[in-house]
Amino acid sequence: MDQMPDALVAMRDVAISFGGIHAVDRVSIELNGGEVTALVGHNGAGKSTLVKILSGAYQHYAGTIFVGGKEVAIGNPRDAKAYGIETIHQSLALADNLDAAANLFLGRELRTRWGTLDDIAMEAEARKVMRRLSPHFERFKEPVKALSGGQRQSVAIARAILFDARFLIMDEPTAALGPQETAQVGEIIRQLKADGIGILLVSHDIHDVFDLADRICVMKNGRIVGTVRVADVTKDEVLGMIILGNCPPSAIPGPGASVATNEERGRQR
Amino acid sequence: MVQSASPTVRFLKAAELDSRMLGMIGALAMIWVGFHLLSGGLFLTPRNLWNLSVQSASVAIMATGMVLVIVTRNIDLSIGSMLGFIGMVMGAVQTDLVPKLLGFEHSATWAVALAIGLGLGIVLGGFQGLVVAYLGVPSFIVTLGGLLVWRGAAWWITSGQTIAPLDARFRLMGGGPEGSIGAGWSWAVGALACFAVILLMAGGRVRRRKFRFPLRPLAAEIFLGAAACTFIVAAIAVANAYPWPIGSVRRFAEANGISLPPGGLFIAHGIAIPVLIAIGVGVVMTFVATRNRFGRYVYAIGGNPEAAALAGINTRWVIVKVFMLMGFLAALSGAISIARLNAATNSEGTLAELLVIAAAVIGGTSLAGGAGTIAGAMLGAVLMQSLQSGMVLLGVDTPLQSIVVGAVLVAAAWLDGTYRRRV
Structure with missing residues (x-):
């Protein structure tokens, strides 16, 4: 286990606790480029916390993170972005009072040679990337609070892919969307995957997960129950993992798998 | 939707004009013409307008900084006291410290006094900003403490004595015939x-x-x-x-x-020189707020602090810088105030913080954060000063003046809220 992982992004024995509660408890996970890994589990299972560690929202965590086989320290969002890890947060993390271009470039503004903000160049770039995601989008002058849920989601995704991300974290990207917009986001995810970008998809929606993901990783009480390929598993088995922590035979069990499962499995064999 | 709009609305859309700002200019024009008619032609005279501009300068300068403070969802109640304290320090420096070192009426006296005052403003503002941003004490409390502390300090410097007269060159900052x-x-x-x-x-x-x-x-x-x-x-x-x-x-x-x-x-x-300073401050602050990365971060923090932090912005340090800027501007206003009075008194700037906040709010700054313009706040300062000097011209009693200004503040905030909900 001590050799360097060859996955694009790997977390090993990562843990964090808040006030004595282990929100994430010695989690190890490997994530590949060109692959969608879904991270599923109940509310409070630790999905969002794990994702936030990877995106640099927490400074103090135990364990190690590898990007491209090299050990890295991610202490703030800037670090994560420097390693090509971009995050689309569940709340979208948009400054509602600013327009789309200002949000896309927030923290990484384009500037003129006098050091002032180059709003026109930023708008031009924003138009380019938004054309790819949402061809009919024209409301570049309005604050993003005036936009629809799907448009806001497009802005959040555009921000993540604008800077040549290698790895994308999407926290509940379809939770606030209607069916049509959900399909649109699914299309974008497939497109990004085809471009070789690795995606970690955090989702509640088991249908979405089966639709989009290649692998499923289930968390419960801050620990990994198991990881399984979508092709090898049924929805009911995944629900069993989420609710009871039961690992089906096709899954690679993690430390969070309930002990009963192993006994059961022994009996079945 | 655009097709059904009236020609005026279409013109405004085409010209990309801020209709809110136009509304304020309209209100100001109504107040000016109203007072002019009521006072029998005393308001719209060069003399009154010139005086109005000088009287507005001090509040307008501080209002530009208050906009950024309020945009980041903070408040600064200490600036009136800070103005008084720094004014006393600048007075003492030019009448006591510099004459001892360089001699009486030295040509650099004004510059030394001003530089020390502005530097002190940055330090005091920055200190309050550090407590707000890094120790997590709400800015209302920190600057309420500052209001008491700096006023007390202003009293302490000379045991309450007024410092006068001031250096002749320093006085030019206050306006008047020579100060124009x-x-x-x-x-x-x-x-x-x-x-x-x-x-x-x-x-x-x-x-x-x-x-x-x-x-x-x-x-x-x-x-x-x-x-x-x-x-x-x-x-x-x-x-x-x-x-x-x-x-x-x-x-x-x-x-x-x-x-x-x-x-x-x-x-x-x-x-007048103070008006020129105020205009310069307005231009620079507008540049800072709209064309500069720092300004963009200030508004982003006001819109969504969490999003700003997740975008990799050092939000705490931005807050400290906002308070530093506010302190600097309070010091500048202090210099203008004492220069105009030709005296530094320990009560200078009493209640100025409230006038400044009112100017910012009348100018469209939202106390919820994230919204507000420099030009609007300066216009708000002129509007309040117009009301006040118009009522003086009409011979309205002082208590009634306060009542009117207070009512206008509330009405303006209400109108603004209604407008925001609709647009």
């Missing part, structure tokens, strides 16, 4: 301003065309440019139409060995 730049320089400033307006508009157009963005209709652009230049020229003409009082003219004539002609000598005030 005269007709020639005023026209030069006006020409420069018109030139800058045209250059900015043309430059923006060229850049938008380069990126093939939709342009404003040329007619709208020309109209706006012409309106701006007309306003500038009119303002300069008003400032230049206000002559020096006869006493100042006589002193000036004696000092320069000119014999006064029988009809008297017409020497124009021109723009």
Whole structure:
């Protein structure tokens, strides 16, 4: 286990606790480029916390993170972005009072040679990337609070892919969307995957997960129950993992798998 | 939707004008004309408008900083006291410290006093900012403490004694006949301003065309440019139409060995130095707020602090810098206030923080954070000062003045809220 992982992004024995509660408890996970890994589990299972560690929202965590086989320290969002890890947060993390271009470039503004903000160049770039995601989008002058849920989601995704991300974290990207917009986001995810970008998809929606993901990783009480390929598993088995922590035979069990499962499995064999 | 709109709305859309700002300018025009009619033609005179501009300068300068403070969802209640304390320090420096070191009426006295004052403003503001941003004490509490602490410190410096008179050069910052730049320089400033307006508009157009963005209709652009230049020229003409009082003219004539002609000598005030400072502050602060990364972060923090932090912005340090800027501007206003009074008193700037906050709010700054403009706040300061000096002209009693200003503040905030919900 001590050799360097060859996955694009790997977390090993990562843990964090808040006030004595282990929100994430010695989690190890490997994530590949060109692959969608879904991270599923109940509310409070630790999905969002794990994702936030990877995106640099927490400074103090135990364990190690590898990007491209090299050990890295991610202490703030800037670090994560420097390693090509971009995050689309569940709340979208948009400054509602600013327009789309200002949000896309927030923290990484384009500037003129006098050091002032180059709003026109930023708008031009924003138009380019938004054309790819949402061809009919024209409301570049309005604050993003005036936009629809799907448009806001497009802005959040555009921000993540604008800077040549290698790895994308999407926290509940379809939770606030209607069916049509959900399909649109699914299309974008497939497109990004085809471009070789690795995606970690955090989702509640088991249908979405089966639709989009290649692998499923289930968390419960801050620990990994198991990881399984979508092709090898049924929805009911995944629900069993989420609710009871039961690992089906096709899954690679993690430390969070309930002990009963192993006994059961022994009996079945 | 655009098709069904009225021609005025269509024009506003085409010209990309801020209808909110236009509403404020309209309200100000109504107040001015109203007072002019009620006072029997006393309000819209060069003399009254010139005085109005000088009286507005101090609050307008601080209001530009208060906008950024409020945009980041904070408040600064300490600036009135800070103004008083730093004013006392600047007074003591120029009447006590510098004369001891450099001699009496030294030509650098004003610069030393001002530099120390401005530096102190940055330090005091930065200190409060550090407590707010890094120790997590709400800014309301921190600056409420500051309000008491700095006022007490102002008293302490000279045990309550007033410091007067001040250095002659320092006094120029307060306005008055000598503290104005005269007709020639005023026209030069006006020409420069018109030139800058045209250059900015043309430059923006060229850049938008380069990126093939939709342009404003040329007619709208020309109209706006012409309106701006007309306003500038009119303002300069008003400032230049206000002559020096006869006493100042006589002193000036004696000092320069000119014999006064029988009809008297017409020497124009021109723009007052404090007003020039305020305009400069307004331009720089608008630049900082809209064309600069720091300003962008200030608004992003106000819109969504969490999003700003997740975007990799050092939100705490930005907050500290906002408070530093506020302290700097309070010190600048302090210099103008004591220069105008030709005395530093420990009560200078009492309640100024409330006038400044009111100016920012009347100018459209939202206390919920994330929204507000520098120009709006400065206009708010002028509007409040207009109300106050208009009522003085009409002979309205002081208590009634406060009642009116207070009512206007609440009404403005209510109107603004209604407007925001609708648009």
